[in-house]
Amino acid sequence: MAPSQEGNDSDEEIVNVTSRKQRRQVHFDNAQPATKKRKEDDQSQDQDGRPSKNRKKLKKKKSQNNSNLQGASGGYAWEDEIKRSWDLVTVDDETDMTSLVASLIEARKKRAAKRNITPYQRGIIRTMILTLDCSESMSEKDLRPNRHAMMIQYAIDFVHEFFDQNPISQIGIVIMRNGLAHLVSQVSGNPQDHIDVLKKIRKQEPKGNPSLQNALEMARGLLLPTPSHCTREVLIIFGSLSSTDPSDIHQTIASLVDERIRCKVIGLSAQVAICKELCKQTNYGDESFYKVLLDETHFKELLDEAVVPLPVNKVNKGFTLVKMGFPTRVYEDTPTFCACHSRLVYGGYFCPNCHSKVCSLPTVCPCCDLMLILSTHLARSYHHLMPLKTFNEVDIGEGTFPTSNCFSCQRRFPVLKNNKTGKLLTSSRYRCGDCSQDFCIDCDVFIHEVLHNCPGCESKPTI
Amino acid sequence: MSADHLRHSVNQYLEELPQPVQIRLYESPATCLAIYRLLPQLAKFFMMSMVFNENFILLRDLDRWVKSNGKLQFQEAIKSLKSLHLITPKKNENGALMIGLNSTFRESFKNALTGGQVNNSFGVVIESDSIAMDILNEYSSSKWETILHFMVGTPMASIPSANVLNLLKNSRLMEETESTAEFKITNEGFQFLLQEANAQIWTLLLQYLKMAESFQMDPVDILNFIFMLGALEVGKAYSTKELSDTQQNMLKDMRDYGLVFQKNADAQVFYPTNLAIMLTSDNKNIHRTASNALDSVVQKNKEGAATESAGTMGDDLDDVALQGQPIQDGALIVETNFKLYSYSNSPLQIAILSLFVHLKSRFANMVTGQITRESIRTALTNGITAEQIIAYLETHAHPQMRRLAEENLEKKLELDPNTKDTLQILPPTVVDQIRLWQLELDRVICYDGSLYSDFENSTEFNLLSKYAQDIGVLLWKDDKKRKFFVSKEGNSQVLDYAKRKLNKK
């Protein structure tokens, strides 16, 4: 490792002494992408050479660790005097801490509320293969309680969120374990099935090596029958640093590109060259689809990103009409069998095409293969197509504003002042550009993340 | 848990009143409102659906409203309505059971809701007069805390008035030692201390009612006044002119408890304090104990501008009941290693904690302590039960602990939706251990009964012991020594049997 880096990192080193993950990521990123790439290539081609390579890698890791442990004074980090994070904060007695903190919190919320609002044409009807790494490296405990448990937990949340936002899409789940790819959950639009499966996997111990190629080939096979109006996506959560593949993975990648399958990889430990390559190739040269997580919250954020449907790419054109059925709901006094699970249920939905009864929507009619949905399901995706404009923070100006209460929740806007100068730190008002109403930060977040309606614009009598 | 208990005890008192008294009570709208609030949820729903409906309705129809999983609540609701004589049953021509609302109650309650003729039952406000909140709070806190401190036995100057002492004695919360004429707290007293504030006030007031009956005071007048107090607004002045003589007399006692404030003994106005408001707000969400409430108020006044954000939050809510900080003072955290941290400054809170916690150190806004076998045992020998301690810890748990518990439960439910687990706010180890410590004390159980011994032969012994066993009165036996022990209740039976069988021979 280059000594110059150590100098750069030394400050950060002290502050982040506890965050092991972050540190590791830092040095891997800076490390040697070139050599690593070569190593990955070697590995995928030549399995017999693995043991020796592995040892070499271990050694390298160790030496890096050593340099990392070096503190600011050149000795070991633990020989340095302890500097606590709160010692670094200097308290300025003239500023009121509470209001300062409040304004900082607001700024943070605001950042979280910043969303991409460019109205793209998005592929609303999606088919995604969720590929989970269940190899030995997932038993690492750098995520609590371990990577595996956390990944499964987040995957469950993801499935919920995914179907919440994309009700007419489908998911399939593949796991990489023991050098093989297992299809654990068939491609379907029923979130409960997937969640049940994920809960089952939670109890399994992670084992063996992962094989990216096997998993990708399986995903390819699963995505083959999807019609052209659906997007084909693969989301891989990858924890290990290597992949054990039976043949040339680059061929697989090439065929993925041919079939317009788009891959997104979330790395749990460090950047892996082949993943980067995979994402770059399958996303028309866009490298942003490969991300390595910084911490647990970042993991969540990365998964949330994957929930939003991808913009339709010029190359990936597949506009079409899809035939769908809008069933009517019926109430029954006596239970009858449903066509989908063969269970006795009261009431349900009748397929308008073949009149078979299904118990939940959206689904594909088990009898005539017609996609059955409710109009409300379509409405659920509308906000992706017509995102709400972001509200703009009102300038502090002279400190006088037209209203003193939030338009939607009636909360009085806080007055956060710098005690010394009496200047406002922030106006705490966020204004909708269309109706010029002011909202508080909490409403702003609520409106943009949950509601997707501007209460101000909706209460205008004119269009 | 204790909120239910309180509700139960007040309801029980009301239920036990003779019907004419109940009917007279229902003439006051304020009382109706308060009684209505004490009812179970479902009963409240039924009542509301009947208030604006003059006709009798079929009981069966009400039953149909409720799903099969709510039958228990349905029975409970109907039972409580019946015992308060709020509903009158009637058979219609087909013999089906019809019920209707008590007409007096209906009228008063309707008036309460619509603001019709309320007959000053909600007090008469004197708009021109008002009083600063902090005076009121200070007053009520000093009065109430004096009582509690006195009970805990904190050495201090002021002693509650003779009235209060009398009440404490009569309710057997404290007893006078014969030798020194000093007051000593009883087991009930300890239990009382662990209750929530409104439960405490009610315990005293119920006792007051019982005592008042012996003084020939009209319970209707008293109850009306109590319920009216609960419906008033803090900080407003109320005229005493409209009060009956009994109520005028009561005012003095209420002043001693800190429920109302008067500027001088024969002033024409009185001011209810927030202790009074607590009377009819039985919710866990208001203030867990009086001292908390008062503390937080004092705190709030001190901090003033510093907590502006919290302040603005509070003052937007104009309702009387919710003037407090969202996070209660005195919140405590219990760790799995039996360590306890309580964010409180109040000497009272600390004194109460020290009843069952071995307190170690005190910080600016917090005390820490350890729950030990000894500390729990002292509490147990004082008559406090393990359940009470656990309930106290649970109700005072820091919101953070509650949230954590809720999260954990959610996770568990996700893993296994049929899990029987309930919300565990306290670490289970601590809860179990406290219970175990209680069991430890219960290792010896005393039974009254008789020992049978000195049998001539084993047949005789077997005959009698088997008989005792068959009728289920045998508590212990030893075949070798030919002895057995039967309970007191079964003794005569066994004796009879023995006489019959053995004399025959």
Add this chain to the structure above:
Amino acid sequence: MDAIADPNFKHQGNKPGSVEESPSLLTVIVDITPQLWTEFDLKNGKKDSILDVLKALIVFLNAHLAFNTSNQVALIAAHSQGIKYLYPKNKADDDEISSKNEKEDRDLFIISKNMYRRFRNVDETLVEELYMLFKEEEQSIGKVTQKSTLAGGISAALAYTDRITREMETISLKSRIMVLTCGSDKGNRDEVFQYIPIMNCIFSATKIKCPIDVVKIGGSKESTFLQQTTDATNGIYLHVTSTDGLLQYLSTAMFIDPSLRQIIVKPNKGSVDFRTSCYLTGKVVAVGYICSVCLCVLSIIPPGNVCPACDSEFDERVIAKLKKKPVVPRLTKRKSANHVSKK
């Protein structure tokens, strides 16, 4: 998610035998657009039915406050020019108003002086604000109203609910929303513009687990969107033809506290209309086509293979496939047809 089909309120981990006594927030949105109410008055030959409604509403709010000491209410009016919080009152406006019109006591005559304080506080504010609002309405008679402001009201109510639940986190406050509107006979033209906002409201309401109840007075029986709203949020839909006895309806069907919802049978019956209409023809669609880009619903394949809503061009081959009629083998050629199918 199945939230629409299958309200996700069902599994709230409630043990039988204990209904938790938690306070609740009731937010009422009342549609007081004068045009609608005059229309309603004309039809029923009555006068000022809106006042009957408001009177009943005030008592209803009192009843909610009586239910639990910590219960809270909020009332939002959706009028012809926007929305307005009638309670809680906007604190800042307070000073201006009181200085302006010195508390018009004569308007408060229906509020008894000696009422229970919490009722009185709410009721007085309410009546005062209403009075102001009607004055404003008087001035805005000539102004254009193109769409109802109800969706805005519901949106604001959701934001308010979200805020209060957040603030009251420590005391597990439950909440519900009630919409009181007056139906109009003249088609549901204005509802079209509200479809998406109302749908968005539904989804947020399911997300924050807040049931939305709807009372519709007069007009046609069905109000598709509002009916869907109640269905998806586990709320109650009630249609009454006149304002007579409204209070009785409110105090029974609309009085089901969130904590009682698990054990009380909802007075909903009949089916909810979930069908949609075609973007081009306006006909109700059972089996239709959906543009994969903008999700607009069509009952026919549009001319020119271009989506009428978003102008995206459809893939020729897929259209051809959709247009293909099923092949019916002729009876005379039965043998060969069999042969083909075997292959």
